[in-house]
Amino acid sequence: MxxxxxxxxxxxxxxxxxxxxxxxxxxxxxxxxxxxxxxxxxxxxxxxxxxDPRRVVYSLKVGLALTMVSVFYYITALFDGWGSSTIWAVITVVFVMEFTVGATLRKGLNRLLGTLVAGFLAVGAHLLAQLCGEKGEPIMLGVFVFLAASAATFARFIPVVKATYDYGVVIFILTFTMVAVSSYRADDLIEFAHQRFTTIAVGVAICLVTTIFVFPIWAGDDLHKLAAGNLDKLAEFLEGMESECFGENCPCTNLEGKAFLQLYKSVINSKAREDSLFTFAKWEPIHSKFRFRYPWSQYQKLGTLSRQCASSMEVLAFCAITLRTSQYPEASANRCLKIRAACRAMSLHSAKALKSLSLAIRTMSMTMPYPNNELPTNNDMSMAIKAADDFKNELSKDVALVQVSHIAAVASLLSDIVLQIEGITECTRSLARLARFKNPEWARSAVVINIEN
Incomplete structure (x- = not known):
């Protein structure tokens, strides 16, 4: 037990x-x-x-703006003047404060304009509804709300309104409905509308002061750097092609997985960011080297040309990978060497041209430390075009090049890319002239090279 x-x-x-x-x-x-x-x-x-350290700065700026606007709630004299409408200043800061100056300006001015127009129309609708008597007033107010909301919502489908004033239209619908509906019960509609507009104006003003004067983040600067960065990536791709595919001592390893073959992807995917920055940059005031009526649309043209070139590079990358894994008969060895030399010349000089264009955009200057004040862009583009023409002439004369169709296809793609880079060069010259880069004589006097296919 x-x-x-x-x-x-x-x-x-x-x-x-x-x-x-x-x-x-x-x-x-x-x-x-x-x-x-x-x-x-x-x-x-x-x-x-x-x-991007600016994200930290932006976060602190939002906190600063909300702290500043909260003071209006804490000071009794200001709160007594606006009453419960003071909260609209806080709400405005939350919704209007954006990352860049242009985005904040766009939203803030849209909110002010939408509130102002809606306030005037809502007061007018209230006065007209009162003429219909006590029983007819709510019916007329309902009709006015229906018409205004329907018309404003349909206007949002207009491309120009959608692109520029969409947020303002939304605020118009909200403000008109609130003021019109509240007018049936409000004792002093004019005072109500005035308080709402004033508090929103204060909120927008605090947002603009904080955004512009405290470590400003300009959309125009980002758009400018994006354009130059895209050209750098295209140039790095061509430099990689020259060293890895067409160089005299290029390695015989497989090209798949090479970092330079992925550079074109970020250029192709840059359209959404470019369009957004372009929209915001148009709203920004004069700053740094960007004057009034700066030709921001030229950056969109440059971006379109860059993406077209990147799309051609996507096909070129696929062909280059196929080329490296292909075998050719000994009889074609001489022709392969000739075409590789042409490809190397096109890649090398096109990359140099893109690098010089990128540097010109970054510095906003066409003056560079080269002999005789001569930009390499002109020489390199001429040599790249000459190599492309030589290849096309040889291709038209020598039918036997069909034996090396893969490498001929690569060379043909490269010659097309040379033409596209010439278009990028001309677009950059136009930007230099319109934006008044330093030493714009280069852009005005540059000889346009006619290319015959």
Whole structure:
């Protein structure tokens, strides 16, 4: 009996120790998971801040703007003047404050304009509805709300309105409906509309002051850098092609997975960001080297040409990978060497031309430290075009080049890219002339090279 009791007690103690051990293990595992999650989250935040430190600045600016506008709620004299409408100043800062100056200006002015127009029309609708008597007033107000909301919503489908004033139309619908409906119960409609507009104006003003005067982030600067960066990426792609595919001592490794073959993708995918920056840049005032009526539309033309060139490079990359894995008969070796030399010349000089164009855009100057004040763009484009013409002439004369169709296709694609880069060059010259880059004589006197296919 005693032995059975001891056995039971021993078993109970063993189960108790096991349960405590399991709980301790589970707790340690949970704490480790929490620690790993916290470390991972902190690392992600640090990466976001490193990628673009302006994000940290923008976050602090939003906090500063909200702190400033909250003062109007805390000061009794200001709160007594606006009453509960003061909260609209806070709401305005939350919705209007954007990353760039242009985006904030666009939203702020849209909100002001939409509120002002809607306020005037709502007061007018109230005065007309009062003429219909006590029973007819709510009916007429309902009719006015229906007509205004329907017309404004349909106007949002107009491309110009959609692109520029869409947010203002939404605010118009909101404000008109609120003021018109509130007018049936409000004692002083004029005072109500005035308070709403004034508080929104204060909120917009605080947003603009904070955005423009506290470490401003300009959409125009980003658009300018994006255009130059795209040209750099195209140039790096061609430099990679020249060294990895057509160089005299190029390696014989497979091209798949090479970093330079992926550069064109970011250029192709840049349209959405470019369009957004273009829309915001048009709203920005004079700043830095960007004067009034700056030709922002020229950047869109340049971006379109860059993406067309990048699309051709996408096909070229596929053909280059196929070329590296292909085998040719010995009889074609001389022709392969000739075409490779032409491809190397086209790639090398086109890359130099794009690099010089990118530098010209970044510095907004056509003056560079080259002999005789002569830009390499003209020489390099001439040599690239000459190599393309030589290849086309040889292709038309030598039918045997069909034996090396893959490498001939690569050379043909490269010659087309040369033509597209010439178009990019002309677009950059137009930008230099319209934006009044330093030493614009280069853009005016540059000889346009006619290319005969």
């Amino acid at each position: 005693e032995s059975q009791t001891e056995s039971i007690n021993g078993s109970g103690e063993s189960n108790g120790h096991s349960l405590v051990g399991n709980c301790r293990e589970w707790l340690c595992s949970a704490l480790e998971n929490i620690r790993c999650t916290a470390v991972g989250f902190t690392g992600e935040l640090a990466k976001i801040a490193r990628d």
